[in-house]
Amino acid sequence: MSNQIEKRFIAIKQYPLTDSRIIIAHESGNALNTGKNALENEIAFMSKQALKGGAFVSHWVGNGGQIIQLSKTGFVQYGAGANANSYAYAQVELARTLDPIIFKKDYLAYVWLLKKLANEAHIPRTLNTGNTMKEKGIKTHHWVSSYLGGTNHRDPDDYLASFGISLSQFAFDLANHPEEDLFQTPAKKTTHMVIVGDTLWSIAKKQRTTVTWLKKLNNLSSNQINIGTVLKITNGEFHSIAVDHSLNKRTDIIKSIQTNCGTIVDGRFGPITKKALLCLFQEAIPVKVDGLWGTETATLARNIQFGIRGNDVYAVQAMLFGLGYEVVGVPDCIAGKLTKKAILLFQKNSRLLCDGIAGKQTLSLLFQ
Template sequence: MTYAIEQRLMSGLPNYALTAAKYVIAHESGNPNNCGSNALENEIAFMNRNKANAFTSHWVGGGGKIVQVAPVNRVQYGCGPKGNPYCYAQVELARTNDTEQFKKDYAAYIWLLRELAKGAGCNGIKSHRWITDNLKGTTHRDPFSYLQSMGISEEQFKLDIKNGLDKPKEKGDDTMQFTNETTKAAVCDHIKQAVDKKLIDKMWLDKFDNGTMTNGDYEGLKLIIAQRIK
């Protein structure tokens, strides 16, 4: 799926060249008091009034609507003096309390971030939090808290950025991964003991052994095992 990008470029913006086009930045508004049907328009109007202090290139909201308010590949005032000179584009996500609207907004958000990264010729889609932690010059940590409040984990966001939402997930994207053999052995032993006690079917041990068990499979098994032990 593709989306139309409405251009409403703000007047009177500074016009500074980037040091390098390394990143596309994912933001969210951080405004829990602006979640209604007019949230997107309210945020754009507020940014226009305060553009001397802060502005980004794009807004997403209103049920999957995309509005470009500043040029890409020029300095924007969205993620602090350390990050701004390296950001090809910066994308804000307006908030909503409507879960169905959020799904549309999120799909457009992921699409736009990926498209902008292609335009920049880079793979550097970063969060505002990443700039805070790595380049400094800012203290914001968006967009993760808002995304999590709407059911999108940090891991899911990363997978969606990597794969997009129109494509099937790559095989193994959600299969269990282990950082060390000790943890892997502990999980294997947990499953084996449950099979030996006939709490779960042996197929689950086979699935673990052949590397096709997902994180969701194991979380579900833990609940089943705990219930059947009682």
């Protein structure tokens, strides 16, 4: 993948860094600026503010993958608070859009640029590792707010999640993916031969399926796999959860849910099925899969809201259905209008804030 970086340096003085330890990933946070001129609007505003002594970063990405550099890397930029600015080799902002096609191109360029800058500065392409400045890497603005202070922004977590990119996916793409492979539909294979370095998790991730499903397909009792073993795999978009929209009976839908999460298929929605769904949810984040809702799961879970996709969405839909909120329909991994309606009903009955978004509090009550 080849990207051009357009240089539009602002005429401002920049000071030397204390040390070059991190790259900071931002997004604009401006929900009112999502049109075709979003990138130019953000750059014009930031340029004016910078000339008045206000905030600025080194790069912006937007407009379908366009990259614009506003200031020098390796010098202080004022984008993430006093505790982080003097350690950030570069800070990259992502302009918003409502168009998934434009987002796809923006995200490709965003990942490409963050990786390029990290390589340039000899900084690891790891995301949000550690909780101090000791561990070099790429950090989100949210990480800076959580661990360094001096700022309270939470970007780019929710914006990426609104297009189905979890932080774990973001981290994976920064660390591993060739840029050309991002967003591509997996090859339609029926088998995979295990090679050196393969794990069930890496195979499931590549094929957009789940460890639970691979184990069920291949009658595996543990996560251990041997080199040379030929595994059956699944294919298709969004983790290959099987969806049969012809199902119309509650029992049949619950059996389908049980099949998809690899548990006993008896048509009864009880503790075993609930635990299996929580395991599926944990696997999608991912965190330690133990079927228990704990601090780590609560911390890393993303908000389940309109428009996002994934196995965590499926687990929430299935849990809602099983608990009697059948308005959610047949679980399909896509948070649409019916999913929002079911979440609203659950929140109302649980005396929670009714916003149709399954955040930490709603998810905690749903899975406990």
